[in-house]
Amino acid sequence: MEISELAKRVLSGERRALARAITLVESGRADHREQAAALLDQLNVSGRQAMRIGLSGTPGVGKSTFIEAFGLYLTGQGKRVAVLAVDPSSARTGGSILGDKTRMERLSRDPQAFIRPSPSQTHLGGIARRTREAVALCEAAGFDAVLIETVGVGQSETVVAEISDLFLLLLAPAGGDELQGVKRGIMEMADLILVNKADGDLKAAAARTRSDYAGALRLLRKRPQDPEGFPKALMVSAIEKSGLQAAWEEMMALADWRKDNKFWETRRAEQARYWFAEDVRNALLAQLEAPAARRHMQDLAEAVARGELAPSAGAQKMLDGLRETGAGGAAPIA
Amino acid sequence: MEISELAKRVLSGERRALARAITLVESGRADHREQAAALLDQLNVSGRQAMRIGLSGTPGVGKSTFIEAFGLYLTGQGKRVAVLAVDPSSARTGGSILGDKTRMERLSRDPQAFIRPSPSQTHLGGIARRTREAVALCEAAGFDAVLIETVGVGQSETVVAEISDLFLLLLAPAGGDELQGVKRGIMEMADLILVNKADGDLKAAAARTRSDYAGALRLLRKRPQDPEGFPKALMVSAIEKSGLQAAWEEMMALADWRKDNKFWETRRAEQARYWFAEDVRNALLAQLEAPAARRHMQDLAEAVARGELAPSAGAQKMLDGLRETGAGGAAPIA
Numbered sequence: 001m002e003i004s005e006l007a008k009r010v011l012s013g014e015r016r017a018l019a020r021a022i023t024l025v026e027s028g029r030a031d032h033r034e035q036a037a038a039l040l041d042q043l044n045v046s047g048r049q050a051m052r053i054g055l056s057g058t059p060g061v062g063k064s065t066f067i068e069a070f071g072l073y074l075t076g077q078g079k080r081v082a083v084l085a086v087d088p089s090s091a092r093t094g095g096s097i098l099g100d101k102t103r104m105e106r107l108s109r110d111p112q113a114f115i116r117p118s119p120s121q122t123h124l125g126g127i128a129r130r131t132r133e134a135v136a137l138c139e140a141a142g143f144d145a146v147l148i149e150t151v152g153v154g155q156s157e158t159v160v161a162e163i164s165d166l167f168l169l170l171l172a173p174a175g176g177d178e179l180q181g182v183k184r185g186i187m188e189m190a191d192l193i194l195v196n197k198a199d200g201d202l203k204a205a206a207a208r209t210r211s212d213y214a215g216a217l218r219l220l221r222k223r224p225q226d227p228e229g230f231p232k233a234l235m236v237s238a239i240e241k242s243g244l245q246a247a248w249e250e251m252m253a254l255a256d257w258r259k260d261n262k263f264w265e266t267r268r269a270e271q272a273r274y275w276f277a278e279d280v281r282n283a284l285l286a287q288l289e290a291p292a293a294r295r296h297m298q299d300l301a302e303a304v305a306r307g308e309l310a311p312s313a314g315a316q317k318m319l320d321g322l323r324e325t326g327a328g329g330a331a332p333i334a
Numbered sequence: 335m336e337i338s339e340l341a342k343r344v345l346s347g348e349r350r351a352l353a354r355a356i357t358l359v360e361s362g363r364a365d366h367r368e369q370a371a372a373l374l375d376q377l378n379v380s381g382r383q384a385m386r387i388g389l390s391g392t393p394g395v396g397k398s399t400f401i402e403a404f405g406l407y408l409t410g411q412g413k414r415v416a417v418l419a420v421d422p423s424s425a426r427t428g429g430s431i432l433g434d435k436t437r438m439e440r441l442s443r444d445p446q447a448f449i450r451p452s453p454s455q456t457h458l459g460g461i462a463r464r465t466r467e468a469v470a471l472c473e474a475a476g477f478d479a480v481l482i483e484t485v486g487v488g489q490s491e492t493v494v495a496e497i498s499d500l501f502l503l504l505l506a507p508a509g510g511d512e513l514q515g516v517k518r519g520i521m522e523m524a525d526l527i528l529v530n531k532a533d534g535d536l537k538a539a540a541a542r543t544r545s546d547y548a549g550a551l552r553l554l555r556k557r558p559q560d561p562e563g564f565p566k567a568l569m570v571s572a573i574e575k576s577g578l579q580a581a582w583e584e585m586m587a588l589a590d591w592r593k594d595n596k597f598w599e600t601r602r603a604e605q606a607r608y609w610f611a612e613d614v615r616n617a618l619l620a621q622l623e624a625p626a627a628r629r630h631m632q633d634l635a636e637a638v639a640r641g642e643l644a645p646s647a648g649a650q651k652m653l654d655g656l657r658e659t660g661a662g663g664a665a666p667i668a
Contacts, residue, residue, distance in 0.1 A: 034650075041647035133646065269639035276638040279649030280631065284618045284656075297614065304610040305603035312467065313375040315613035316368075322618075323657075 003035055007042040010141050013080075015114060018141045025133040026119045028126075030290070040133060043140035050082070050139045050146045051255060054164030056157045056186065061172040062196045065238040067147055068104040073244040074145055075112040082138040083107070086131050086150040086160050087118035114143065128159040129282065132275055135163055157186055162271055165264065166191045166251055171213070173197055173205035188220055191231050192250060198235035198243065210235050225263040230254055287322055296321050337369055341376040344475050347414075349448055352475045359467040360453045362460075364624075374467060377474035384416070384473045384480045385589060388498030390491045390520065395506040396530045399572040401481060402438040407578040408479055409446035416472040417441070420465050420484040420494050421452035448477065462493040463616070466609055469497055491520055496605055499598065500525045500585055505547070507531055507539035522554055525565050526584060532569035532577065544569050559597040564588055621656055630655050 006024075009017030025036040057063045071081045083104070107113045119130045131148065138146045148163055150156040161167050169182070169190040187193075193213045198206035213233040220231075232250055236243035258264040287293060297318055304314040335354075343351030359370040391397045405415045417438070441447045453464045465482065472480045482497055484490040495501045503516070503524040521527075527547045532540035547567040554565075566584055570577035592598040621627060631652055638648040 037644070037646045037650050040644040044641065044644040044647070047641075136644065272638045272641070272645055273635045276635050276645040276648045277631075279645050280622065280652045281619060283649050283653050284621070285615060287618070288614065297611075301607045301610050304606045307378065307381075307606070310371070310374040310378040310470065311606055311610040311613050312371045312463075313378070314610045315617050316371050318614045319617050 003038050004042065007039055007140075010039075010043060010137060011046060013142045015141075018114065018137060019116070021137045022116055022134045025137065026130045036133065040136055043136065046140045048139050048142060050135075050143045051251065052135055052139075052146050052148065052163060052165045053251065054148045054150070054157075054160040054167040055170060056150050056152045056160060056167070057170030057196075058152055061170050062238055063149060063151075063170055064103040066170055066194070066196055066236065067149060068107045069238040069241050070236075070244050070247070071104070071107040071113055071147065072110065073241065073248065075107075075110050077248075078112075079144040080112045080114075080142060081107075081110075082114040082116070082141075082143040082146045084116050084131055084134050084138070084146060084148050085118035086124075086127055086148060086156050086163075114138065114141075124155060124159060128163070129275070129279065131159075132163045152186070157189060161189045162274060165258075165267065166254065169193045171195050171209065173202045174209045174212070187216065190217075191226075191254060192247065193217065193231065193233040194236045194243075194247060195233065196236055196238055199237040199240045206235050225258060225267070227254070227257040227261075292325070293322065337372050338376065341373055341474075344373075344377060344471060345380060347476045349475075352448065352471060353450070355471045356450055356468045359471065360464045370467065374470055377470065380474045382473050382476060384469075384477045385585065386469055386473075386480050386482065386497060386499045387585065388482050388484070388491075388494040388501040389504060390484050390486045390494060390502070391504030391530075392486055395504050396572055397483060397485075397504055398437040400504055400528070400530055400570065401483060402441045403572040403575050404578050404581070405438070405441040405447055405481065406444065407575065407582065409441075409444050411582075412446075413478040414446045414448075414476060415441075416448040416450070416475075416477040416480045418450050418465055418468050418472070418480060418482050419452035420458075420461055420482060420490050420497075448472065448475075458489060458493060462497070463609070463613065465493075466497045486520070491523060495523045496608060499592075499601065500588065503527045505529050505543065507536045508543045508546070521550065524551075525560075525588060526581065527551065527565065527567040528570050528577075528581060529567065530570055530572060533571040533574045540569050559592060559601065561588070561591040561595075626659070627656065 001020075006017055006021055010021050021039060024032055024039065027033070027036070055063065055067070057066075067083055071083060074081045104115060108115050116134060119127050135146050135148065148160050150160045157167075167189050169186060169192070171182070171193060173195060193210075195206045195210045195213070198210075210233045217231050217233060223231075234243055234247055234250065236247055255264065258267075288297060300309065300314045300318055303309045304311050309317070340351055340355055340358075344355050355373060358366055358373065361367070361370070389397065389401070391400075401417055405417060408415045438449060442449050450468060453461050469480050469482065482494050484494045491501075501523050503520060503526070505516070505527060507529060527544075529540045529544045529547070532544075544567045551565050551567060568577060568581055568584065570581055589598065592601075622631060634643065634648045634652055637643045638645050643651070
């Protein structure tokens with residue numbers, strides 16, 4: 001299929017075209033990367049914006065059931081919802097937090113919803129780029145909300161925050177009054193803290209935990225991008241489907257305030273600048289991955305290891321080679 | 335001075351030429367970088383090898399007094415000794431762990447010794463490259479031992495280990511039997527642990543600490559590059575000048591064994607490969623720092639921030655511009 005045809009079908013909201021477009025941006029092949037860049041550039045002008053909602057929470061807090069319940073609430077409101085994942089652990093284990101769609105069985109069958117597992121077998125930087133481009137595709141396809149899920153391994157929350165408009169932290173009710181070891185840096189990123197499982201025997205514990213976190217949030221330094229009262233801590237129950245509407249209303253209120261006060265577009269512009277710089281750096285380094293460049297680099301590395309060339313002189317030869325062949329090919333070792 | 339003349343003087347062991355050569359490799363100017371690469375390449379063939387000794391220890395363990403005592407012991411044996419430092423904290427504070435030569439007053443006046451403070455005002459990666467090149471210059475100038483000191487901030491021990499043949503960890507006697515919170519990763523890098531201040535009232539505590547660490551070292555996985563009995567824990571006293579000869583003899587024994595068993599040259603070859611790859615990556619990214627490239631990148635970033643270009647398309651334009659102008663200059667935004 002021509003890229004312009006694929007772009008048209010994505011814009012018309014065809015799910016199969018969207019899935020295919022995401023597969024294209026996830027590919028590491030050089031020709032696919034070029035096609036993906038052309039596709040993204042054609043779709044960039046659509047002007048469509050989804051609410052990009054980052055969601056983090058350690059295993060056991062009920063992230064899947066929450067996303068299923070919240071996603072179904074939104075589709076029930078006539079919204080179209082996409083769910084993506086950033087899971088660097090899947091690169092190591094081969095597994096994926098969204099690999100098994102049966103985790104969100106009802107949502108995955110909802111025609112208004114689109115679920116995509118985390119791209120696998122790559123490093124966090126690669127996952128981040130691919131996820132960000134998948135978000136852009138979902139926006140062009142007309143989705144109203146894109147949920148970006150992470151399990152919070154290593155730096156993944158920071159990456160998700162760099163892709164999102166809003167960042168939610170999902171927690172389970174705590175036994176005591178301790179703050180579950182949530183790192184300060186994660187707390188400071190959160191726009192809403194949602195204490196899940198506020199149902200049955202855990203309801204009282206959830207209320208206590210919510211109150212503890214509300215107190216902790218008040219102790220943080222006020223952020224310019226927040227209206228009075230934010231960030232907030234709320235209770236939700238994915239099982240009883242309670243608190244979902246309140247949570248959504250808070251997200252909308254926060255989004256509206258930020259749009260009115262220019263913080264929304266400023267954040268998006270900053271994120272675009274950040275990812276542009278990341279893309280430039282990654283593209284420069286990717287020149288070293290071309291087969292001819294790898295061979296040249298290997299030959300020079302051996303000469304350096306044998307002591308025939310200083311490391312800096314070898315690096316200079318490598319760069320000269322890349323410049324001469326233009327597209328990252330190899331020059332013979334002079 | 336011509337680079338070939340500077341190279342000749344460094345090879346003849348002139349201290350002023352060495353100091354000047356180190357200033358050259360520490361410079362960030364593009365023309366200086368080219369001259370430095372030429373100089374290093376001319377000196378690379380000297381075939382001279384010093385024993386490169388990495389030394390880490392937190393503030394308070396007596397690093398300066400140890401280096402002074404150990405350095406004077408070595409010069410007393412007829413050896414020429416250079417002392418370099420890797421101190422990423424000096425980039426932030428403007429200070430330097432070796433900025434004040436009065437810390438090692440006697441050694442700094444010894445004609446067989448050469449002391450150079452940490453390069454300042456740059457990031458750890460830059461300090462590492464400059465220090466490594468300074469090590470190469472000291473070797474070419476005929477020094478027998480190069481001590482590379484670090485305070486162990488962040489990743490600096492790993493960097494120093496990637497520059498050194500041997501890695502020493504200096505500790506102070508501990509009050510109780512706790513292991514002073516030394517990270518396992520640092521323990522695993524150490525070839526020798528030296529418990530300093532084994533004198534006066536602290537002698538008994540030093541013996542206990544040495545014994546604790548000897549036990550801890552035995553619990554680590556055996557490394558192929560170690561003969562039986564290594565890594566070892568020893569006691570030294572910089573004040574009483576005791577244990578210095580024993581420590582030097584252990585270093586010599588370890589070095590000889592590694593040379594006989596090919597581990598010495600294998601490690602140097604691996605390090606050269608590693609630094610070559612680092613140099614290539616840094617040189618690629620340095621293209622973005624040229625004034626014309628910075629301006630072009632800034633213009634593209636603004637277009638991306640305004641939504642006129644997708645980040646990936648902007649990155650593609652930036653790369654095309656770098657390729658067209660060859661040396662990292664800017665092409666007009668098409």
